[in-house]
Amino acid sequence: MLSCKELVAHSSEYIDGQMKLRRRLSVRMHLAMCVNCRRFIKQLRLSQAVLRRLPRGQSAESDELAAKLAEVHRQQH
Amino acid sequence: MDYPADQILLARLRVSEQKAYRELVATYQGAMRAVAFAIVGSRNADEVVQDAWLAVVRNLDGFQGRSSLKTWLLTITANTAKTRLKGNRREVLLDDIPSPHGTVGDERFHGDGHWLLAPHAWHHDSPEALLTEEELRECLERTLASLSELQGSVLHLREREGLELDEICNLLQVSLSNVRVLLHRARLKVFATLEHFEETGQC
Numbered sequence: 001m002l003s004c005k006e007l008v009a010h011s012s013e014y015i016d017g018q019m020k021l022r023r024r025l026s027v028r029m030h031l032a033m034c035v036n037c038r039r040f041i042k043q044l045r046l047s048q049a050v051l052r053r054l055p056r057g058q059s060a061e062s063d064e065l066a067a068k069l070a071e072v073h074r075q076q077h
Numbered sequence: 078m079d080y081p082a083d084q085i086l087l088a089r090l091r092v093s094e095q096k097a098y099r100e101l102v103a104t105y106q107g108a109m110r111a112v113a114f115a116i117v118g119s120r121n122a123d124e125v126v127q128d129a130w131l132a133v134v135r136n137l138d139g140f141q142g143r144s145s146l147k148t149w150l151l152t153i154t155a156n157t158a159k160t161r162l163k164g165n166r167r168e169v170l171l172d173d174i175p176s177p178h179g180t181v182g183d184e185r186f187h188g189d190g191h192w193l194l195a196p197h198a199w200h201h202d203s204p205e206a207l208l209t210e211e212e213l214r215e216c217l218e219r220t221l222a223s224l225s226e227l228q229g230s231v232l233h234l235r236e237r238e239g240l241e242l243d244e245i246c247n248l249l250q251v252s253l254s255n256v257r258v259l260l261h262r263a264r265l266k267v268f269a270t271l272e273h274f275e276e277t278g279q280c
Contacts (some may be wrong), residue, residue, distance in 0.1 A: 004191025007166055012261035016242065018264055031199040037215035040181075046270045049204040054217065062106055065130065068096035073134045074093040 002030045011044055065068050082148040090137055095150060102130075108238040115230035115249045116158035125161055125262045129154040148244070155248045164227055169255050171226065175221045176266035177280075178273040199275040207271065216280035220270040231256055231258075232263040 007030055013019045014027050031038050089097035113122040132153050140149060160183070173180075185194045208214060221229060234240045235249040237240060242260075246253050274280065 003186075004192045005183075005186040005190040008186075011263075012257065012264055017232075018242065019256075024081050032246055036192045039198065040196050043272070044162045044264065044268055045197060046199070046202070046207070047241075047264065048236055050207050050217070050271065051232070051267060053204045053208055054214065054237070056107060063099060065103050065106075066102045067095060069102070069134050070095040070098040072131065073090070073098075073125065073137065076135070076138075077093075 001027045002060050004030075004034060007031075007034075008040060011041060015041070015045060015048070080142060080145050084142060086146065087137070087140065087142065087279040088207060105150050105210060107265040108147070108151060108240075110152045111233040111238070112248055113149050113158050114226045115276050116155060117161050118226050121161060122158075125158045126154065127152075132157060140169055147238075151240075151244075151248055159250075170225060171255060172225070173262055174223060174225055175222050176269070178220065178266070178269040180262065180265040180269050197276060199271070201275070210274070212272050212280055213271070216274055217270055219280070220266055224266070227251070228259045228263050231259045232267075235260055 007027060010019070010023070010027070014024070019027065031041065044075075086100065090101060106126070109126050110122060112145060113129070115123040117125050129150075133150060136153075140146075144152075185192065187193045192255075221232075224232065227249070231245060231251075234245050234248075235242070240248075242253060242256055243257050245251070249256075251259075
C-alpha cells in the first residue's frame, strides 16, 4: 500500500490529473482512510488557488507599452 | 475559426484600437515574461518581451488564427528568447535553491513513510481569506522570488496562466519529467510558506 510519504511525492501528478488509473485508485484508497493526507491534499489545492488569485501588478508601464504598440501598428498601414 | 473570443479581439487590434492593445498587454504580458525569464534569465527578459511584442504587432495582420492567440504569442516569445540565446542554452538545473520556509521534506515522515509531523488544520480555508492577510502576500512574494528563474516560470505558467504541462515543455524545451519535478518542488515550497504562516501568524 501507498505510504503517506509516497502520496506526498506524487501529489502534484494527482492534482494535475496526470496519474494512471491504477495509481490514482491507490491514492483514492489511501485518502479514504488517512485524514492527514486528505488535509495535505486539500491544503495543497488551497495553496494552488491562492497563487491563482494573487493580484497581478497592473502598471502604468503596460499602458505605455499598449499605446506604443497601437502606434506601431497604425504606422504600418 | 476555433477561437471566437480571439477573433473579436484580433479584429479590434487590426484597426489599431488602443483599448484592445491594453487588453492584450494586460492579459498576456505576465505569461510572456515568464517564458522569457525561463529561457534567457531575468537580465535579458524585458528586452526579449519588448522584441516579441514588436514581432507580434508586425505579424498581426497575417495571423491566421490556427492556434489560440495565447499559444501564438508565447511561441513568438519563446522563439525570440531562443534567438537571443544563440545556442548558449543554459542547463536545466533541478538542484533546489533553499526557500525561506523550506519544503515538505523527509523529516516530516517516520521511517515507514507515515506522517511524523502531519499538517495542522489551517485557520483560513479559502484563498480570499488567506489573501486578506497583507503580510502573507508579502511572504508569498518572497518565496516566489526565491525560486530559480526556470522554476518560478514553470510555476507561474501552470498555476497562474493555466498552461498544460506539455505546452510548458514545448515552449521552454524542457522534458516533461523535469517540468514535473520543478513544479512539484515549487508547490511544496509555497505550501510550506502558507503552512508556516498559518502556524505562527508571521512570515
